[in-house]
């Protein structure tokens with residue numbers, strides 16, 4: 001009996017075709033099959049956000065979704081945002097504000113924060129959005145709420161929020 | 173280099189690079205996903221190992237049936253604890269990691285299943301059948317404390333101390349306090365799970381792992397495997413957090429090594445997240461009794477701190493009274509620690525071991541005492557400051573500015589506007605502020621480094637020091653750049669490799685000061701080699717802007733070394749200065765909380781830490797250490813607790829969903845102030861530790877702020893809403 005399937009998707013703009021065990025998470029497909037190890041495994045259970053990637057514009061915990069479910073999807077990982085010497089503004093803001101320490105939660109924080117700014121721009125409300133009829137704005141309270149699925153045990157939160165606020169400003 | 177007299181002026185004092193706010197040199201790698209962690213190294217033909225953990229807490233394995241696992245799809249081997257037999261234990265470990273039929277704690281590793289893929293290994297691991305002869309264990313500290321004993325030592329210090337006549341002084345003190353405080357078992361819960369990739373070449377092992385202490389791991393792995401240490405090459409250049417949880421060899425390394433040997437291929441093993449808490453170590457719970465007596469004017473005349481904690485047989489104390497020996501004056505004093513035997517997983521060091529839980533208790537007691545005396549808690553602390561070791565008054569502190577921290581913090585925070593408990597309300601929120609003092613000792617550990625100048629004028633530093641998020645790469649580069657008169661981009665730093673000289677490693681907040689001092693020592697030698705090569709007169713040589721200058725002669729550093737480069741290696745070693753002087757770091761935490769009057773939910777609204785910690789080598793990375801510790805302190809105050817199943821003997825909430833570490837929404841903007849100071853008695857860098865100081869006292873400051881907000885005094889962590897609800901004022 002075969003437990004594997006073929007799946008094709010684009011990752012960081014490049015199309016990839018993979019034969020994977022049906023049980024393989026998107027996270028393990030990235031890390032173990034494609035050697036895109038920038039996406040981290042902190043818990044493998046949807047509890048930490050270290051594995052956050054952006055799929056068709058929405059952030060997703062890649063450990064909670066199977067690779068075979070992503071036929072035709074466009075996936076962006078940390079490697080697709082920028083590289084050393086050519087950083088995405090969010091990556092540059094994290095470096096400037098020291099929004100990390102050990103760096104293990106960092107790719108997830110950055111992917112999540114890039115998508116958070118898009119969510120706010122798209123006027124998607126959060127738990128702390130007071131007025132659902134007004135346009136959502138980038139505030140520290142909104143950022144903290146929306147980023148709360150990305151744990152940082154090093155405790156860089158205060159700096160991460162500063163980095164996101166700055167990146168939101170440079171983006172606009 | 174022997175550091176035996178206080179530092180005088182040296183090249184570090186130029187502070188052109190050291191002391192500057194330089195962003196991390198590994199920042200671009202970490203923010204782009206290019207920093208490679210243990211599980212991510214690429215090797216040909218890697219197989220996957222998945223651990224199996226014991227389902228009982230104590231007893232023996234009578235049999236294991238691995239046939240179903242072995243026959244499962246893709247499985248290459250199953251290596252069991254019975255197969256490898258009892259192993260000699262590494263000297264840093266208390267409980268066995270793997271080998272033999274004895275089970276000492278729940279989730280102790282008892283097998284590793286190796287397969288072609290991760291999914292196959294994980295599925296097959298569930299097929300291993302084990303029969304146990306279970307034995308009764310002891311899991312409840314509040315019961316076990318009754319039979320606790322005085323251990324031989326407390327991490328090198330005596331378990332008990334006494335000066336004067338505490339009992340008499342306490343009895344006659346006009347104002348006194350006697351209370352019991354508890355802290356629960358706590359988990360490091362670093363974001364990167366323990367992981368190792370092992371590959372054998374004949375009898376030589378290469379192991380990529382996630383380790384705070386390269387040489388400890390290498391030594392203990394050699395012991396456990398029964399091979400010569402020289403046969404092991406250990407690499408750990410990036411570490412996804414440790415907080416003490418990666419100080420000592422762990423099971424992932426041992427399992428990967430045995431598994432790779434069995435299948436003759438590289439094997440990698442990561443501990444699954446739900447495995448971490450019970451398989452590895454944690455900070456043990458404490459029960460602490462504090463008694464304080466004072467004159468009516470606030471002078472402490474008697475102070476006693478006793479603590480009970482538990483651990484595996486032959487385990488260690490959580491040394492929660494240590495700071496009480498040093499923090500406040502008081503003629504009559506005693507401390508005592510007792511150790512109970514428990515069969516929970518191994519208790520061991522977690523960030524600021526001893527002081528973190530100790531100050532969680534002591535700094536509430538001090539707040540309570542100030543209240544009894546009708547004194548402002550900042551004033552009460554200042555009144556009882558001491559400039560000498562109160563147990564040995566002939567020993568001064570090398571430098572102690574707790575008073576400065578308290579005063580500066582009070583001013584910055586707006587402390588003077590603080591009201592009486594339960595008097596400030598904003599809508600549904602009761603608002604309060606709290607303060608606590610911080611003390612953490614400055615530990616000194618030998619540390620070696622090698623520096624090489626190549627013919628292009630680039631200096632490469634090699635040391636087995638680790639960067640667990642602390643900023644080691646950056647501050648080591650700053651040290652070498654300052655010493656050699658080079659810009660940062662002319663310095664390369666290579667860390668975390670057992671082929672490099674043995675460093676202090678990352679622990680006990682000694683890493684930064686000790687490892688940079690080791691680099692300083694090696695650079696002193698390299699400077700001498702350069703001077704000798706050039707035939708300059710040593711006394712007038714200046715290294716600056718990439719040149720070496722002596723009088724009117726100036727030579728670019730590039731070109732001094734030939735094709736082989738110039739190398740130097742040295743170790744910083746510490747002499748008697750720590751006997752004659754007490755070396756500690758100090759701080760003050762100020763916190764504002766809001767408590768929801770209806771639900772009892774506590775939210776931290778403002779945080780300020782003021783730290784007196786010697787020279788700050790890099791304000792960016794030092795500040796990050798402090799805010800990270802403050803964040804952990806919020807967790808320890810409000811939510812973190814490993815729940816013990818006292819019947820089955822394990823921690824129930826063993827994952828990140830149920831062990832609640834702080835998230836973004838829990839943490840406000842955090843402010844940190846560093847006192848402008850140096851400590852020449854500490855090291856040639858004149859720096860001290862900072863990484864743990866930020867955690868010391870912060871949880872108590874939160875507890876004191878909750879009291880100021882609500883009037884409810886809590887003494888048992890974490891301060892969850894159920895403990896507050898009964899004491900809150902009636903809803904109007």
Ligand code: FES
Pocket residue numbers: 040041042043044045046047048049050051052061062063064
């Ligand atoms: S690894 Fe996916 S949420 Fe933790």
Ligand code: FES
Pocket residue numbers: 099100101102103104105106151152153154155156363412413641
């Ligand atoms: S930087 Fe270490 S967990 Fe966030």
